Amino acid sequence: MKKTLIFSTIAAMFASLFGCSGNKAVVDESMTKVVHPEWSRNAVIYEVNWRQSTENGTLAEYTEQLPRLKELGVDILWFMPIHPISEVNRKGELGSYYAVRDYKDVNPELGTLEEFKTFVKKAHEMGMKVILDWVPNHSGCDNAWLTEHPDWYVYDENGNFVSPYDWTDTYKFDYSNLEMRKGMIDALSFWLRDVDVDGFRCDVAGEVPTDFWNEARPQLNAVKSDIFMLAEASVPELEKEAFDMAYNWPMKDLFNQIAATAGFNTCPENHTYPTKYAVDIDTLLAEQAAAYPKDSYMMNMTSNHDMNSWEGTEFERLGSLSSAFAVLTYTIPGMPLIYTGQETGLDRRLEFFIKDKAPDWTIDEYFNFYKTLNELKHSQKALAAGIAGGEMVRYPTESNDLYVFSRTKDESNVIVMVNLGAEEQNVVFKDKAPEIKDNCINFFTKEKAALPEVLASGEYLVFVEN
Numbered sequence: 001m002k003k004t005l006i007f008s009t010i011a012a013m014f015a016s017l018f019g020c021s022g023n024k025a026v027v028d029e030s031m032t033k034v035v036h037p038e039w040s041r042n043a044v045i046y047e048v049n050w051r052q053s054t055e056n057g058t059l060a061e062y063t064e065q066l067p068r069l070k071e072l073g074v075d076i077l078w079f080m081p082i083h084p085i086s087e088v089n090r091k092g093e094l095g096s097y098y099a100v101r102d103y104k105d106v107n108p109e110l111g112t113l114e115e116f117k118t119f120v121k122k123a124h125e126m127g128m129k130v131i132l133d134w135v136p137n138h139s140g141c142d143n144a145w146l147t148e149h150p151d152w153y154v155y156d157e158n159g160n161f162v163s164p165y166d167w168t169d170t171y172k173f174d175y176s177n178l179e180m181r182k183g184m185i186d187a188l189s190f191w192l193r194d195v196d197v198d199g200f201r202c203d204v205a206g207e208v209p210t211d212f213w214n215e216a217r218p219q220l221n222a223v224k225s226d227i228f229m230l231a232e233a234s235v236p237e238l239e240k241e242a243f244d245m246a247y248n249w250p251m252k253d254l255f256n257q258i259a260a261t262a263g264f265n266t267c268p269e270n271h272t273y274p275t276k277y278a279v280d281i282d283t284l285l286a287e288q289a290a291a292y293p294k295d296s297y298m299m300n301m302t303s304n305h306d307m308n309s310w311e312g313t314e315f316e317r318l319g320s321l322s323s324a325f326a327v328l329t330y331t332i333p334g335m336p337l338i339y340t341g342q343e344t345g346l347d348r349r350l351e352f353f354i355k356d357k358a359p360d361w362t363i364d365e366y367f368n369f370y371k372t373l374n375e376l377k378h379s380q381k382a383l384a385a386g387i388a389g390g391e392m393v394r395y396p397t398e399s400n401d402l403y404v405f406s407r408t409k410d411e412s413n414v415i416v417m418v419n420l421g422a423e424e425q426n427v428v429f430k431d432k433a434p435e436i437k438d439n440c441i442n443f444f445t446k447e448k449a450a451l452p453e454v455l456a457s458g459e460y461l462v463f464v465e466n
Contacts, residue, residue, distance in 0.1 A: 059111030073374030086140025092353020264319025
């Protein structure tokens with residue numbers, strides 16, 4: 001008889017951080033040294049594209065969105081860069097958020113520094129955290145540091161500033177300069193100390209030396225102890241000492257590949273994807289569990305600002321499977337992301353360098369879908385991020401398109417079933433099926449749970465114990 005396939009994921013690969021050997025503490029070197037804020041364990045992160053969120057893209061207007069976001073149930077508001085944008089070599093009419101002119105000020109298009117301080121205070125009063133998108137690899141081409149500290153930048157063989165990649169509106173920092181490092185840490189500390197933000201999402205974090213992050217994290221924690229750090233990178237070493245969470249780019253890519261195999265990827269930029277099925281998620285989860293430090297977080301997503309503007313909306317890339325994939329972002333190990341407009345079913349790409357029309361914030365089926373998922377994440381201990389969450393147990397079926405698993409922690413038991421294929425599939429287990437107890441309900445319908453005989457294409461079920 002085949003055994004049920006069980007994967008010890010990031011959340012389940014638990015070992016004590018300290019053990020006793022005489023009078024000496026034994027450190028588990030496979031465990032991250034980052035101490036996550038407790039508020040982050042069952043949190044949901046929401047990316048704020050402030051320019052495109054309101055009619056005029058102002059902080060005063062966005063403050064009016066706080067009650068809606070509270071009702072939606074998000075916990076962390078990640079603001080895309082709020083700093084003034086450089087004018088030299090500016091791209092498009094308004095420029096890229098990521099070409100920073102001044103690291104200690106607020107873009108006047110958004111508002112003032114004092115207004116942002118007030119916003120952070122209001123968000124905190126409503127139980128939400130605020131993290132800033134930080135650009136540490138490069139600055140805009142008229143940042144004051146270029147004239148005040150020209151030795152803080154990288155030069156080419158001709159003595160010219162270096163623009164990374166095709167980001168011609170930016171110049172790259174030189175992290176071999178110790179004073180430059182101090183200046184960056186000072187700027188980061190300013191927002192923690194003077195504005196009371198709760199952490200940072202760090203742009204292209206893998207392009208900055210890891211030892212800088214390892215140097216910066218304890219200094220930032222000394223300013224504010226319970227900060228949260230998100231790396232825009234899928235680099236395990238960044239989570240050893242510096243970052244709470246990494247981007248799960250590989251899972252995003254796999255989602256796209258599964259959808260393309262099923263015939264749902266309709267992006268104009270669509271190219272030949274490798275053939276992948278739902279069951280291939282097992283391999284990626286196992287690889288990540290082996291590669292990343294224990295108690296690391298991965299940020300799972302079906303969209304963000306890069307994906308929406310440059311790769312396509314989730315509907316273009318994932319088609320009618322988009323909701324099923326969204327369910328997975330909430331239930332596999334890690335933390336789920338909602339990008340601006342996803343909770344409205346936004347089905348168009350937002351412009352990046354010019355002002356675009358704000359989404360229609362009418363509460364509808366998409367809002368209620370994500371609100372329900374947020375309630376699921378908050379209420380189920382089994383879905384906590386890192387080692388606080390439940391072990392993931394897989395239940396293989398005769399179909400490669402079906403993905404069925406459970407996660408259990410103490411009294412919390414969550415069973416998830418999704419069909420990521422193009423056709424209806426019979427639910428036939430190869431061995432053991434998940435146990436549906438008498439008190440199990442469908443979390444979305446609140447009806448008594450029962451194992452289905454078939455799952456339609458894109459159908460998802462989430463069962464919990466009532």
